[in-house]
Amino acid sequence: MVSFEMNDRKSELQSYSEIGLGLTGFGIFFTFLGIIFFFDKGLLAMGNILFISGVSLSIGLKSTMQFFMKRQNFKGTISFGLGFFFVVIGWPIIGMILETYGFIVLFSGFWPTLAVFIQRIPILGWVFQLPFVRSLFDKYRGKRVPV
Template sequence: MATITEVQRLGIVLMGFGLFFLLFGVLLYFDTVLLAFGNILFLAGLTLLTGLRRTTQFFFQRQKFRGTFFFLGGVSLILCRWPIIGMIVESYGFVLLFRSFFPTTLDLLLSAVNIPFLNTLNGMSTETQ
């Protein structure tokens, strides 16, 4: 089993707080300050969790350039106080960046908990391939 360093633990905590502030910012009718704070905490936590080199390699791969552009563009729109448009652009970039992780995450959820709705979705996705 892999050991987690103190810096990685701090990264996990920062990512958790970042996601909390993002969710709370959306629930409070797209509060710009909470969304901006959540984005900054999430990116800082991701950097501490994976390391600066691996983070930059992930975001600046040639095939992920469009996702990076939309994700960071959405973050900058939020920082410029356009929260609704920024969240839409950022969400699109997030999907483009992390779409390769979605099947793995779904398989992990299905193996951890037997949820009938997710099993139906997984069956539909394997039939179309």
């Protein structure tokens, strides 16, 4: 008989990761709602807070700080931070433009991994396997960012 052993530390880390993914999903959802409701600054700010806290819980506080404080990520971190600041003070359109730029700069290394994942989804996969779409992701191939 095979016994499976699960200690408290492993289950605790797994639950933090699951909570983090949930918070990240709610952050994206609230940001989407904030954009739909004509750049509502309350929803956008809540979405940003949930997204950052979800990423922090998913990969850990230390890894999050290392990711955002890397020298090559400074431009994206500063842009995302300034965008968040502009959303909070009441300039949501300027803030979202800065946040979008920062998000693209920060997470551009993850696009190839995301493309491979999306290509395996039954309905969306054939769209991402078209030559035009694949050529968009080919320029980032080999630039994956370790977390």
